[in-house]
Amino acid sequence: MATAPNPATKATNVRWLILAILFIVTTINYADRATIAIAGPDLSKQLGLSPVEMGFIFSAFSWSYVLAQLPGGWLLDRFGTKITYFFSIFLWSLFTLAQGWVGFFSGGAAVMMLFVLRLIVGAAEAPSFPGNSRLTTSWFPTAERGTAAAIFNSAQYFATVLFAPIMGWLVHTYGWESVFFVMGSIGIVMSFAWLKFVYGPRQHPKANAAEIEYIKAGGALVDLETTGAGAPSFDTISCIKQLLSSRMLLGIYIGQYCINTLTYFFLTWFPVYLVKERHMTILKAGLVAALPAIAGFLGGVLGGIISDRMIKNGYSTSVARKTPIIGGMLLATTMVLCNFVEQDAVVVAIMALAFFGKGIGALGWAVVGDTSPKQAGGMSGSLFNMFGNVAGITTPIVIGFILQATGSFYGALVFVGANALVTVFCYIFVVGEIKRFEFARPITKSPGAV
Numbered sequence: 001m002a003t004a005p006n007p008a009t010k011a012t013n014v015r016w017l018i019l020a021i022l023f024i025v026t027t028i029n030y031a032d033r034a035t036i037a038i039a040g041p042d043l044s045k046q047l048g049l050s051p052v053e054m055g056f057i058f059s060a061f062s063w064s065y066v067l068a069q070l071p072g073g074w075l076l077d078r079f080g081t082k083i084t085y086f087f088s089i090f091l092w093s094l095f096t097l098a099q100g101w102v103g104f105f106s107g108g109a110a111v112m113m114l115f116v117l118r119l120i121v122g123a124a125e126a127p128s129f130p131g132n133s134r135l136t137t138s139w140f141p142t143a144e145r146g147t148a149a150a151i152f153n154s155a156q157y158f159a160t161v162l163f164a165p166i167m168g169w170l171v172h173t174y175g176w177e178s179v180f181f182v183m184g185s186i187g188i189v190m191s192f193a194w195l196k197f198v199y200g201p202r203q204h205p206k207a208n209a210a211e212i213e214y215i216k217a218g219g220a221l222v223d224l225e226t227t228g229a230g231a232p233s234f235d236t237i238s239c240i241k242q243l244l245s246s247r248m249l250l251g252i253y254i255g256q257y258c259i260n261t262l263t264y265f266f267l268t269w270f271p272v273y274l275v276k277e278r279h280m281t282i283l284k285a286g287l288v289a290a291l292p293a294i295a296g297f298l299g300g301v302l303g304g305i306i307s308d309r310m311i312k313n314g315y316s317t318s319v320a321r322k323t324p325i326i327g328g329m330l331l332a333t334t335m336v337l338c339n340f341v342e343q344d345a346v347v348v349a350i351m352a353l354a355f356f357g358k359g360i361g362a363l364g365w366a367v368v369g370d371t372s373p374k375q376a377g378g379m380s381g382s383l384f385n386m387f388g389n390v391a392g393i394t395t396p397i398v399i400g401f402i403l404q405a406t407g408s409f410y411g412a413l414v415f416v417g418a419n420a421l422v423t424v425f426c427y428i429f430v431v432g433e434i435k436r437f438e439f440a441r442p443i444t445k446s447p448g449a450v
Contacts, residue, residue: 060119299360306360
């Protein structure tokens with residue numbers, strides 16, 4: 001017979017360990033995505049690639065990443081986050097490492113191999129952010145979820161802070177292939193650490209009943225991972241149709257696409273901008289790219305803290321989430337000012353301010369935690385991530401065409417800044433009240449259904 005938890009028992013804080021692991025894994029995730037950007041200038045020179053060809057290679061990751069989102073969400077809802085995410089980390093790291101072997105080929109064979117490997121890495125990473133969202137939704141109460149989501153999301157900036165200088169040094173010292181060998185190896189090691197330390201709240205050997213009761217009372221879906229492996233199947237088509245019929249969710253999805261336009265500019269073309277437009281060496285570009293990333297990281301953490309503090313002070317979830325998003329995206333538009341200054345130091349300062357704003361506004365995953373239906377958190381997060389990462393396809397290609405047509409990054413920065421303004425429009429005029437979505441019709445299949 002189960003016994004009630006002792007009210008005097010001090011709650012454990014295992015959720016913060018889970019968040020720390022999410023932060024480390026997401027840092028590696030984004031560093032692996034950025035390998036191609038750091039290696040890009042030397043790689044394009046060796047392979048003789050045009051800006052448009054580089055744009056397509058930059059975008060290869062996102063083609064498969066987007067297409068694999070719904071299957072990734074299904075896997076998360078069907079088998080749970082622990083095992084699905086383990087295979088995700090292991091496979092994306094293995095194929096990141098394999099990209100280093102492209103240097104042993106030449107001409108069209110090298111380009112095709114690189115493109116295909118980037119496609120595989122993108123597909124393997126598909127469950128990562130929906131998995132992050134599922135774990136923070138199951139481990140964190142609503143009043144802490146903004147900070148939790150902001151912390152794991154800010155890992156994208158920390159990845160640049162930590163790894164851009166290292167990867168720049170590797171390219172400078174050992175050649176561009178070394179970046180892929182080193183980063184892939186780090187990820188493979190991390191995949192086994194994930195398997196050892198990550199569990200859902202009900203399964204974790206270190207989480208006591210007091211912590212589970214605390215987070216459950218605050219709105220955490222503590223049974224989300226418990227039901228992962230044995231979850232009843234649901235009608236995927238009906239689920240998707242109902243999610244896409246929500247004006248609130250569509251506004252959130254489109255807003256994430258626009259926010260990710262800024263992200264993918266930074267992950268793909270920003271080092272090239274520093275080298276070709278600002279005439280920096282790749283070693284200097286790797287170091288300089290870390291400065292806006294530091295600002296983005298600080299802004300990302302601050303945005304989550306501001307949002308959660310507003311909730312604790314009695315503001316509605318809608319006001320608490322929208323205020324940092326709108327303010328941050330308005331600040332991000334300042335990157336357009338780089339078109340009108342010459343001094344490198346001023347350019348870096350403006351980019352740092354813009355990415356500080358982008359960091360503050362990057363609360364989309366907290367919003368997903370607030371709005372995803374209980375029955376299909378993985379699918380909801382995957383739809384959100386699918387919309388958002390279409391920007392990974394369009395941004396590199398559009399900027400590649402702008403560069404080829406104009407020979408300048410002027411139009412590219414205007415394009416990126418305009419997307420920040422569209423995000424503001426979505427959250428003011430489209431999203432409406434932020435609340436948990438409820439299905440209008442049942443989506444669970446009957447036992448005999450297929």
